[in-house]
Amino acid sequence: MYPPFDDPCVLQDRLAQLTHENAQLQIYRQLYLLQQDSFQALLALEDPTQVFTRLYIDLQKHLSFTQALVVQASADLKQHRLIAAWPQPAGDWQCPDDVLSRLLQQIQHFYDVSRCPWWPPLLRQHYPDIRCALTLPIPVGRQVYLLMLFSTQVGAFSAQHRELAEIVCHFAANTLSELDNRRLSREADALVEQQKRLEQSMMRQEKMAAIGLLTAGVAHELNNPLGYIYSNLQTMQHYLQQFEQQYHQVKSADQADLNALFADAADLLEESLDGARRARQIITQLRQFSHPDDSSSTTLDLAEVLESTLSIANSQIKHRAKLTVDIKQRPAWVHGNATRLSQLILNLVLNACQAVPANAGLIQLQLRHTQPWWQLLVSDNGHGISLEQQPHIFTPFFTTKPVGEGTGLGLSIGRAIAEQHGGTLTLEHSSAEGSTFLLMLPEFAE
Amino acid sequence: MTARFSVLSLDAAQPECLAKALAQLPATTSLAIACGNNREIRLLAGINHTQLPLVAFSSCLTSTSNTDVGRADQQHLQVLLVDDPTGAYGIASAKLDAANLSAQVAELLQTATVQANRQGQQPALIWCLQPPGYEEQLLTALSTNTGPHVPVIGGSSADDDINGQWCQFDGVQLDRDLLVLIVLYPSCPISWFFSSGYHQLNLQATVTKAAARRIYQLDHKPALHVYNNWLDKLGLPALSGDKILAQSALVPLGRVISSQPVPLYLLSHPAETYADGSIALMSEVTEGEQLYLMMGSEDALVRRAGHVVRVAADTLKLRYQAVPAAAVVFYCAGCMLQVRNRYHEIHQYVRDQLGDLPFLIAYTFGEQGCFADGSNRHGNLMISALLFGTEPHVSAI
Numbered sequence: 001m002y003p004p005f006d007d008p009c010v011l012q013d014r015l016a017q018l019t020h021e022n023a024q025l026q027i028y029r030q031l032y033l034l035q036q037d038s039f040q041a042l043l044a045l046e047d048p049t050q051v052f053t054r055l056y057i058d059l060q061k062h063l064s065f066t067q068a069l070v071v072q073a074s075a076d077l078k079q080h081r082l083i084a085a086w087p088q089p090a091g092d093w094q095c096p097d098d099v100l101s102r103l104l105q106q107i108q109h110f111y112d113v114s115r116c117p118w119w120p121p122l123l124r125q126h127y128p129d130i131r132c133a134l135t136l137p138i139p140v141g142r143q144v145y146l147l148m149l150f151s152t153q154v155g156a157f158s159a160q161h162r163e164l165a166e167i168v169c170h171f172a173a174n175t176l177s178e179l180d181n182r183r184l185s186r187e188a189d190a191l192v193e194q195q196k197r198l199e200q201s202m203m204r205q206e207k208m209a210a211i212g213l214l215t216a217g218v219a220h221e222l223n224n225p226l227g228y229i230y231s232n233l234q235t236m237q238h239y240l241q242q243f244e245q246q247y248h249q250v251k252s253a254d255q256a257d258l259n260a261l262f263a264d265a266a267d268l269l270e271e272s273l274d275g276a277r278r279a280r281q282i283i284t285q286l287r288q289f290s291h292p293d294d295s296s297s298t299t300l301d302l303a304e305v306l307e308s309t310l311s312i313a314n315s316q317i318k319h320r321a322k323l324t325v326d327i328k329q330r331p332a333w334v335h336g337n338a339t340r341l342s343q344l345i346l347n348l349v350l351n352a353c354q355a356v357p358a359n360a361g362l363i364q365l366q367l368r369h370t371q372p373w374w375q376l377l378v379s380d381n382g383h384g385i386s387l388e389q390q391p392h393i394f395t396p397f398f399t400t401k402p403v404g405e406g407t408g409l410g411l412s413i414g415r416a417i418a419e420q421h422g423g424t425l426t427l428e429h430s431s432a433e434g435s436t437f438l439l440m441l442p443e444f445a446e
Numbered sequence: 447m448t449a450r451f452s453v454l455s456l457d458a459a460q461p462e463c464l465a466k467a468l469a470q471l472p473a474t475t476s477l478a479i480a481c482g483n484n485r486e487i488r489l490l491a492g493i494n495h496t497q498l499p500l501v502a503f504s505s506c507l508t509s510t511s512n513t514d515v516g517r518a519d520q521q522h523l524q525v526l527l528v529d530d531p532t533g534a535y536g537i538a539s540a541k542l543d544a545a546n547l548s549a550q551v552a553e554l555l556q557t558a559t560v561q562a563n564r565q566g567q568q569p570a571l572i573w574c575l576q577p578p579g580y581e582e583q584l585l586t587a588l589s590t591n592t593g594p595h596v597p598v599i600g601g602s603s604a605d606d607d608i609n610g611q612w613c614q615f616d617g618v619q620l621d622r623d624l625l626v627l628i629v630l631y632p633s634c635p636i637s638w639f640f641s642s643g644y645h646q647l648n649l650q651a652t653v654t655k656a657a658a659r660r661i662y663q664l665d666h667k668p669a670l671h672v673y674n675n676w677l678d679k680l681g682l683p684a685l686s687g688d689k690i691l692a693q694s695a696l697v698p699l700g701r702v703i704s705s706q707p708v709p710l711y712l713l714s715h716p717a718e719t720y721a722d723g724s725i726a727l728m729s730e731v732t733e734g735e736q737l738y739l740m741m742g743s744e745d746a747l748v749r750r751a752g753h754v755v756r757v758a759a760d761t762l763k764l765r766y767q768a769v770p771a772a773a774v775v776f777y778c779a780g781c782m783l784q785v786r787n788r789y790h791e792i793h794q795y796v797r798d799q800l801g802d803l804p805f806l807i808a809y810t811f812g813e814q815g816c817f818a819d820g821s822n823r824h825g826n827l828m829i830s831a832l833l834f835g836t837e838p839h840v841s842a843i
Binding site: 007008009010012013014015016017019020021024108109110111112113114115116117119132153154155156157158159161 | 555556559565566567568570589590591592593594595596639641642643644645706707708709710746749750753754757760761764765817818819820
């Protein structure tokens with residue numbers, strides 16, 4: 001049973017206790033408000049020294065000390081330096097590593113450092129008059145700070161003073177962590193941006209390399225229609241000259257000859273137009289493929305992208321391998337960038353083409369739907385990829401081709417493109433009988 | 447690992463029983479403090495072979511624990527055991543050298559902090575055991591050596607009839623005037639409260655002539671004359687003679703040591719009167735101090751120990767969100783003698799606050815403690831409590 005409150009002594013004791021506790025709480029509250037006010041201002045600072053200078057001013061309002069200093073050390077304690085001191089110590093600052101290590105382990109509260117056998121003589125030289133010391137480690141990320149408060153009076157700091165200093169140090173740790181986080185975030189953003197630029201640059205380079213590889217085939221493809229267009233048009237020119245002469249000089253021209261000339265001319269024109277359309281299509285596809293800044297995403301049919309890409313690649317492949325395409329279902333809606341997906345498919349097909357034996361190659365493509373994915377399997381009957389090489393094939397600049405024949409970026413960029421589209425690119429199988437790559441892209445569902 | 451506490455009530459009637467019990471004390475004990483009647487302490491000193499950090503001091507008539515109300519006709523020894531592997535404790539002792547107390551305290555502190563492996567480091571608390579007589583000088587010496595902020599708690603050893611048979615035991619030597627200092631760096635939070643159970647009457651005078659613990663004049667009149675005049679106003683008989691401790695226990699002198707927000711009183715217990723009209727007290731007064739006649743009651747004294755423990759427990763909760771794990775109470779022997787037939791009530795009031803938790807109550811001839819304003823004092827007729835705290839879910843051993 002608790003003593004009744006009508007006992008004035010009991011009331012007095014309770015009041016004395018609560019008043020004392022309240023006084024302590026008021027100090028904590030003032031400190032809290034002070035910190036709340038200064039938090040935003042502190043976050044605008046860049047340098048830990050400035051932060052500690054500000055906190056030093058706050059701490060001085062509640063704690064009577066004669067000297068204060070802040071040491072910054074690396075987490076392994078191999079390096080440390082004095083970053084702030086009020087007042088500055090006489091001579092060059094030095095603190096033995098073993099002492100610093102000891103002080104950084106936990107809060108130390110000395111009523112009289114002259115009684116501590118391991119208190120370093122160097123510190124005594126710097127501050128000969130100090131007796132009482134409070135040392136508080138403040139770990140912040142990979143750094144640790146040590147706040148040291150000194151007084152020339154024996155036992156100048158109480159347990160409450162220590163608690164106050166601890167609160168300030170917690171606040172300092174939080175503030176410095178926040179500053180650290182902001183700096184790391186800025187650095188991370190810069191790195192991401194740099195990586196993005198690098199990736200774009202690599203993709204362009206790889207694309208240009210692919211275009212370079214295609215040049216011979218494309219030139220052949222264009223040369224063929226242009227050849228007969230040229231030939232046809234020359235013939236047409238000759239026909240027109242003949243027609244003009246016959247029209248003016250021969251009134252009774254042989255109707256049968258003219259009819260044959262007109263019929264042949266129509267065929268020549270039709271063939272020329274067809275050739276011109278083919279040439280224009282090839283050029284359009286090449287322009288689309290090599291477009292440097294196209295990063296837009298749309299809903300597109302992967303089957304169409306596949307066919308369009310193969311029409312470009314076919315000129316390169318057809319002399320080396322037989323290409324079969326099995327599209328199980330269409331349209332194959334995905335959300336993405338046609339140019340990049342085309343680049344990915346082209347890389348896979350050209351890789352396969354380079355792997356197969358000349359004139360006996362077989363490249364099989366199969367597009368199938370396995371909800372919620374579209375899967376494109378690219379198989380070849382090439383020599384396969386060795387077990388030692390398999391872990392590295394998606395590593396940038398890894399190549400088994402002779403120097404100058406491959407950038408080593410094709411598969412790594414291919415995987416990056418797949419991942420940008422929320423998909424994956426993996427080596428499904430590889431043996432001496434050939435390899436199969438699997439591209440999986442998420443289906444687009446409206 | 448959390449600090450753990452227990453109080454054992456050992457049968458000290460037979461040396462064999464006590465020796466056997468001592469041999470069974472846990473080897474991991476960080477600190478053991480025993481308390482009992484001076485016979486029991488002497489018995490302990492005679493048979494102690496333990497290597498544990500054990501100290502002991504005598505209490506008036508008996509001592510009380512959570513399991514033992516305490517009776518003068520029983521020979522029981524109460525032992526507080528502290529098992530605190532991550533804390534640190536150090537003990538140092540010497541025969542009290544009143545003429546050279548400050549230097550002696552410095553030396554003892556050095557020895558104790560070396561034993562705790564915390565040289566120069568501020569203890570959370572200093573526990574002092576000493577004979578009655580030089581408590582103020584001891585507190586001054588402690589303050590000189592450690593500064594004003596280390597809380598001090600303790601009780602002056604007592605005997606049964608103030609004939610100087612009190613004693614202290616430091617684990618090796620037994621004496622009646624040993625000064626034992628214990629520095630505590632516990633891993634758990636601690637709290638304390640120091641209070642009197644008396645209220646001020648509107649009777650006051652200024653000390654105009656005094657020397658140490660002897661008061662000659664109040665308001666330039668013989669002190670005894672003024673004091674007896676006050677008693678007369680209360681309808682109480684005048685006191686005289688060489689043993690007035692019992693008669694003056696409910697009407698001591700008090701002075702205000704802090705007035706804001708409420709007055710805190712430090713009491714001086716009149717012990718003896720002299721033909722020259724002076725009064726010997728159990729604590730010092732100085733000239734210029736304002737003294738009041740204080741008034742206590744048996745009921746208030748019986749309730750006080752529980753109340754003081756309650757306030758200290760509130761401090762644990764307010765400051766550390768902790769609950770008590772164990773308690774030590776120094777209860778003035780003068781007060782106890784006034785209510786000696788009501789031990790069980792004192793015991794019950796403390797149990798009301800602590801339940802089955804371990805606690806120890808020593809009945810002392812002078813109490814040292816730390817007031818709510820942070821100042822360490824020695825007083826008479828006071829109650830000083832020390833509480834060890836713990837996280838709310840951890841129980842005592």
